[in-house]
Amino acid sequence: MKRMIHFNIWVFAALLLVMSGCNEDKFLKEDPHDALYPENLLVDYNGFKSMITPLYGLMRAEYRRADAVGGSIALCLHAAWGGGVDNSWANNTHSEMKFLYNPKEITYTNLAIWNNIFQWGYRIINTANMVISRAGNEGINWGSGADAEKRKNEVLAEARFFRAWAYRHLTYSFGAVPLSTEEITGLNYRDDWERTPVSEIRKVMAEDFQFAADNLPLRTSNNSKVSGAVARHYLGELYLAEGDAEKAASVLKPLVESNEYSLITQRFGGNASNEGCPFIDVFYTPMYADGNTEVLLAFLNTEEENSAYGTANVYMTTTYKNYYANDGNCKKTNQQNPDYVNNGGEGSFAQVFWQANGGKGAGRVVPSRGALRLYDYKGMGEQDDRVSPDAIVWSINDVDASGNVTKVFELDGKALVDTTVNASMLSSTSIKKYNWPTTRKWNYTPPILANAANDGHYADIVYLRLADTYLLYAEALYKSHQAGEAVKWINKVRNRSNAVSITEDDLTAGGMDFILDERSRELLTEEERRHTLVRVCQENGGDERDTDNYFKRRMRKLNEIAGIAGRGMDEYDTPVLFPLPQSFIDSNVGNPLENNPGY
Secondary structure (H helix, E strand, O other): OOHHHHHHHHHHHHHHOOOOOOOOHHHOOOOOOOOOOOOOOOOOHHHHHHHHHHHHHHHHHHHHEEHHHHOOOOOOOOOHHOEEOOEEEEEOOOOOHHOOHHHHHOOOOOOOOHHHHHHHHHHHHHHHHHHHHHHHHOOOOOOOOOOOHHHHHHHHHHHHHHHHHHHHHHHHHOOOEEOOOOOOOOOOOOOOOOEOOOHHHHHHHHHHHHHHHHHHOOOOOOOOOOOOOHHHHHHHHHHHHOOOHHHHHHHHHHHHOOOOOOOOOOOOOOOOOOOOOHHHHHHOOOOOOHHOOOOEEOOOOOOOOHOOOOOOOEHHHHHHHHHHHHHHHHHOOOOOOOOEEEHHHHHHHEHHHHHHOOOOOOOOOEEEEHHHHOOOOHHOOOOOHOOOOOOOOOOEEOOOOOOOOEEEEEEEOEOOOOOOOHHHHOOOOOOOOOOOOOEEOOOOOOOHHHHHOOOOEOOOOEEEEEEHHHHHHHHHHHHHOOOHOOOOOOHHHHOOOOOOOOOHOOOOOHHHHHHHHHHHHHOOOOHHHHHHHHHHHHHOOOOOOOOOOOHHHHHHHHHHOOOOOOOOOOOOOOOOOOOHHHHHHHHHOOOOOOOOOOO
């Protein structure tokens, strides 16, 4: 914890530097007259709002490269929960990613990814606690008039939301972790932390999410800010995790029935003139200001050349879109394009290729074959927009010397994109299947050709959608013995994408597995899938390691790489929760801690 706390202080300082643009050497002199010194900053409403800004920056780190917070991990932080589950596997053999294709490799407690998740979560919590603690000080200028208390509660609501949101990640990842609700200072530093039971942590989370839902508008002026809707979504999920479906339904009902949000069912936005469908338009134009009524929360981005202060890019495209330019057959495309230059200069093959194919992917995590097969429910695979060429890469674009774009499905008699499982994929020695189909949700094409092969994604990007809330609400209704009502909300999601309606009998027969199937079909690469599976496994005292529970059973059924025999999904001893970082255990010298079972 010592390392974690010390590192948090420096990250916090760095975030303030970004906000102020001041010189680091000058800042490190810790001149108390500096306007951004906490004692001077946290004295009025504007100062507290400035302190909320770093929390948004830390939140978006989930979509950045994981090594942005230490180590060398060539995937986004989100992939730790979005990969290596029933609907995906790691298309790479990086040491930090082995557990995503071979679950038995999860047993290393000193991986950087565990440290990064743990420290990241507590940086958010520590910063939020500073805001919450100091907002209670006497003499804070919240403004004059009747709105003063409202402004204070707005600040507290955002900070408390972030604290609960961080504990959501930590408890689903590690289980019981230390509960910290006070600002850490030199006077209360400790090295004897205890692991607080998840049930106790969730009591604090529920209070925090409820406070945010009560004190933030259901819809904010723009969806790059946390709203009451986002707080309600996660509060409903929390009650489902606690096994209280009726309370979950009650919390979610005002959101799903409000007129503030609706699913996108017609073409719209900047992509509407191109080939596509309403489902994929949601991702390419995610902001309220552009007419998106579905996205509850999005991250604003802009290209570096358009920003005077630089930007923090996201890494979703490179993580979840395959590395098609490295496939032998795909490399044969674009050879006749006038911009193609063999010597790697302006207009190199990779730049031209990615410019024509929706931006660069690196294929770190790809859908399982079982996940793709789920779309063919009742034979609707040819109709469901979510598995159509608009949403999944089933072909490669070729651009000839005249600039004509042609979709290439096969070359030299071989399919360019397919789901053939080869021997090397099953041996776990070298999984780099670069012609596997992957999602187009995170497509991003840089406006400048010279940047086309770069890793960064600088377009505005979706974080949370109403469709996810609908499926949570349907789950709450189903578990409240209202299957007929649940079907209505599932069909709203399915029908938007031209998928066949289901009946109450279909849902009753499929049960929770059907809802998990539908979440995969709709939210592939969006939801933190590992969190969802851990949640439903642990409900009502369930054991996530049980081989007949949802996690391992669905892995065996749907994941042709990570779920095969010998990779731990048929063994109780294979852990599902992540290990507490060994560095934290070693530093907590005042109270020796045991790690999670299996480590």
